[in-house]
Amino acid sequence: MSNAILEQNDEGVICVSGTLGFDHVAALLLASEPFFAGQADLAFNLNSVEKTDSAGLALLVEWMAMAQRSGQGICFQEIPEQMLEIARVSGLDGILPIV
Template identity: 35%
Template structure:
């Protein structure tokens, strides 16, 4: 299992590194949602995600939900193909968060 880390590279730009899986997402990850507060726009780069499963998609959906509640413009870049496939299965590939990443 690869630990999940969320690092702010510059104001509003974050990198996720490690695994987005049931085994790596825990209470500490959920507490990391504080990064969504107090900003107008946030971009999350997923290029360093090694593995993912449906928990990773659930985490992304929770970030989307919280960003909408806080009126934060949230975007993702470098979404792994595993997450794109899961998003397609659940219909989330039709949302603006995934639409720019699918073919």
């Protein structure tokens, strides 16, 4: 399993890649903090996420809370099917801002 990585592309979209699991999300949460210090709305693209579990979904929920506290809009693009299934089972699929 590869570590999770955040990279902002030229359009301002934050691309998430690697594994979003229990062993990786704490470091990813810390790495994401600078994005929540601005005023711009945030878009996270999860197309390159290789594997995820409920910790990955918890990370998305925490990012939503951080965006709300900082007054920023947030959306998630290309969420992996594995994560969508976890969201459906947990009842979170209706609150995730998926585009």
